[in-house]
Amino acid sequence: MSLPNLFASRISGMKASEIRELLKLLDQPDIISFAGGIPDPALFPVDAFQAAMAKALGGGNHALSLQYSASEGYLPLRQWIVGEMAKLGVPCEAGNILITSGSQQALDYLGKLFLSPGDTALVGWPTYLGALGAFNAYEPRYDRLQPGGNRSVQDYAAAAAPGRVKFAYLSVDFANPTGVTLSQTEREQVLDLAEGLDCAVIEDAAYQSLRYDGASIPPILALEVARKGDINACRTIYCGSFSKTLSPGLRIGWVCAAKSVVNQMVLLKQAGDLHTATLNQMAIAEVANGDFDEHLEKLRGLYRSRRDRMLAALETHMPAGVEWTKPEGGMFVWVTLPKGMDGAKLLEQALKTEKVAFVPGGAFFADGSGANTLRLNFSSPSQQAIDEGIARLGRVLTAALVPG
Amino acid sequence: MSLPNLFASRISGMKASEIRELLKLLDQPDIISFAGGIPDPALFPVDAFQAAMAKALGGGNHALSLQYSASEGYLPLRQWIVGEMAKLGVPCEAGNILITSGSQQALDYLGKLFLSPGDTALVGWPTYLGALGAFNAYEPRYDRLQPGGNRSVQDYAAAAAPGRVKFAYLSVDFANPTGVTLSQTEREQVLDLAEGLDCAVIEDAAYQSLRYDGASIPPILALEVARKGDINACRTIYCGSFSKTLSPGLRIGWVCAAKSVVNQMVLLKQAGDLHTATLNQMAIAEVANGDFDEHLEKLRGLYRSRRDRMLAALETHMPAGVEWTKPEGGMFVWVTLPKGMDGAKLLEQALKTEKVAFVPGGAFFADGSGANTLRLNFSSPSQQAIDEGIARLGRVLTAALVPG
Structure with missing residues (x-):
């Protein structure tokens, strides 16, 4: 046996x-x-978490914080994220936000959502190792994403045949592992390529808040919203995280995308682990609403x-x-x-x-x-x-x- | 688009x-x-959780509780579970235990581990809806598991052709949804069938601790360990949970199985969400070590x-x-x-x-x-x-x- x-x-x-x-x-x-x-x-922010946990467990709140909750995530946290996305140039609603157990889970669920065996994922050479780990479970092929490179849409499509390119995955700000940031022109080029291939863009924004100098550049999702006027018409799926800003051990990340994507991901979340820990979401919301x-x-x-x-x-x-x-x-x-x-x-x-x-x-x-x-x-x-x-x-x- | x-x-x-x-x-x-x-x-147990959270965040413990941790799970919690499994007739080591984000995640990962499209999962008619939800993502066929029924091993195998039966999934104590408990004879029959089909057994023990009367019956995993003398020679995979005993909102469950299964599931966990929230595992371990x-x-x-x-x-x-x-x-x-x-x-x-x-x-x-x-x-x-x-x-x- x-x-x-x-x-x-x-x-x-x-x-x-x-x-x-x-x-x-x-x-x-x-x-x-x-x-x-x-x-x-x-x-x-230990003191803030101490206070947030005490509050989420006290005053009768335990009936919420220790109980099963909705697969979409804790509404006040999703609403706080809506506010942050607006600051980044992405007007949206709570219905565009799914809470995940870290952005690693978002990558797993996005692989599950899009990839049939033999489909192609465009990734950087190099790219985030954890993304390859997540996607590998769905048996894709990989092709090299080169924003501004000299390969045409037809070249990419031909390389993916008989499968097709399902998405381009990349991190635009101080990427893991290279630390490199994509220019606005390169971001627009990624969008153009995705339009040409009719594929999704997975924008991993895990490090987005950690800029030490230079001017911020809008996320790809913001550039696409500027083109199309409505997040629900966008092909870019933004993956955010509190792991680099507040605490990785609490495992809280999010996806911000068109409702057609978020609604289906809610079903994957329901089938995958029901929901992210309620208490953790409440504590993160409390601390994020403080001196963030x-x-x-x-x-x-x-x-x-x-x-x-x-x-x-x-x-x-x-x-x-x-x-x-x-x-x-x-x-x-x-x-x-x-x-x-x-x-x-x-x-x-x-x-x-x-x-x-x-x-x-x-x-x-x-x-x-x-x-x-x-x-x-x-x-x-x-x-x-x-x-x-x-x-x-x-x-x-x-x-x-x-x-x- | x-x-x-x-x-x-x-x-x-x-x-x-x-x-x-x-x-x-x-x-x-x-x-x-x-x-x-x-x-x-x-x-x-709100007061116990308040104290446990304060302890896990205090005295410098935040460097552990809020940080990334191992995909296998928090060792003291795994060790506590080893003790509980021993009481159930399952001698094992921490290396036989993986912490999951609720037992729902264990079901998702087990589907991912075993099921290729067209493989057969044996389940009860009826069975736990969340198990069907988890397994559906891996495109199995289902056949009806009937312990003690009159179908032979060959009948089951023939029904699965050209695919094969990968596992029998069941909950033996006060199952969701029926409340029915399998007799020891029926449990042995499930094992016999799995031996005949050379497939795994997934034993969902979410309700195991909630017996109100009648005598306890050993889990299938304990019956198999009794036959084989070593958990690492067993085909039964036991899925436990703290959701019905301590808190569902903290999302803590576990898998207890042969190391060949646990080691591979650790890789699925790493690719899936890195690890279950560290603080939650520490709090559960603390409370479980109290007046459980x-x-x-x-x-x-x-x-x-x-x-x-x-x-x-x-x-x-x-x-x-x-x-x-x-x-x-x-x-x-x-x-x-x-x-x-x-x-x-x-x-x-x-x-x-x-x-x-x-x-x-x-x-x-x-x-x-x-x-x-x-x-x-x-x-x-x-x-x-x-x-x-x-x-x-x-x-x-x-x-x-x-x-x-």
Whole structure:
């Protein structure tokens, strides 16, 4: 008897995430880790959550907060999100908002909603590893999304045949893993491509609030609403999250999209886990309605200083031939090594000789390329750890680059 | 542009749950509803949760409780569950336990794990509506599971051809919707059938703790461990839940199974929503480690009295020709009307003339039969509401049964 023999065919494409495995390294105090993608817990608004939880459980509110609730999500939280989306240039109603258990769940449900085996998902080379993990369950093919590239709509369509392109997935602001932000022109180009292919756009906005300098650029959904005048006529599906701003452990994210999409996703949510924890939604709504902007300023201030420190340390310690991005926000710097180098082998070396960790970039590429890249996180480590860790990384790379 | 044209084929099988729609009726105070399946919020251990939340957020614990955590779940909670499973006759380790966001999520992930389109799931006629909802996303066929029935293993296998039977799904104690409990002999028969078909058994134990009288019968997983000596050699996958005992709104359930199954489900969880909310797991672990048995006794006491009251009221008010189950636990009584009667039409009538609600039974049948059945919930309404509501239902049925 072996149950794995009974597993569905989709399971063969689902592997362990290297990043999740690496997270275990964070527990070893002598390792300096740039491998995580997690917020600094010192920035969690703990007092506000203490008060919010006490309120949501007190005064008879437990009859709501501990009980089953609607699959759509807690209405006051959805209404708060409606207000935030309006500030981003997306007028909408609560009926356009579904609460999910983190934006990871939104990606899973969107894969489930759109992808039949053999359909194509357009993604960046590289792209968010968790998106590939979520979509893989629905057995898609991947093609490379290149906004402003020289492939025509017909080229993309032909590459997807006999299946079709169901959506383009991307993160436009300080993307995980690259830290790169798309220009407004590139965002419009993504929309044009999606119009030509008649496919959806999944806009992952997990890092949207974490801009440290430069001017904000409207989300793709806002650009599409500006074109069409009504969110319910839009093909862009915006996935937001409180994981980077308030707390990832409470698992609260949202989808903002046309009602035809949200209504169907509510059914997926109902079938998938009934609803996201009621208490968590109430607590997030309470804290978000408090000093949210002030909290964000504090968060941006600390992360900005860490990003600056990491960029300065990279200037100091990286040997010639190594390049990296200069993100305007988010949590990551993306490093490109000379061709032929292998990030996975370097990690082994780095852990052994210098006790410094990062994520080898290859896992972020749907085509298996990108071996000569790494992702560095600057949101978790302290400034001293950044200085020391990048110095260690510099020694590892310098040694690896010595000819012979 | 119409995004629904892009939806995957699996979406066509996913419809709104009648029960979830009916839950909205609970908000109207003049309706007596037996339609829900929800615990009485007066029984939530609010003070214990207040203290547990304060502890999980205080003293620096927020760095854990509000942060990302492992997909497997919070280890102290998994260890507590290991202890509970041992009491049920299932010796196991934390590696056999995965925490899910309610047992509904376990059903979704199990569908995802096993079902390719056209595979067969064996279910009861009727069965838990939420299981059909979860499995439907993976486009199975359904066949009727009849423990002790006269169909042979070959009959089941032939009916599934050219696909195969992947699992038998059932709830053995006070099942939703029937309230019926399987005898030990029937449980062994399910195991024998699964052995013959070489398929998995999904044992939904959501109501397991809610026994009001009669002797406990070992779960199927315990019977299989007794046969094989090792949980890792077992084909039974046990799905537990805190929704009926502590709080449904916190969305905490678990899977207990062979490591080969749990390890793969951890990957589905990672791809699906990363992990269940950390704070919620810590709070449940804290409360479960408190006066859990005492709490259960209180819960059983109240629900027992409501069940007794409902059975008495049914004796008093049901017209001849109407039959119902006498559950030893759980939350539901199942009513069978004379053939030809239609529960859905009766509900319309009942809401209009008597303002009493129930769930028409047809939705619980994968083959669309069962129109002459209804499900009544006794865990939510007060004793007075039960008396009055069943009297109203009696008038509706009496009127409907008048030849005419």
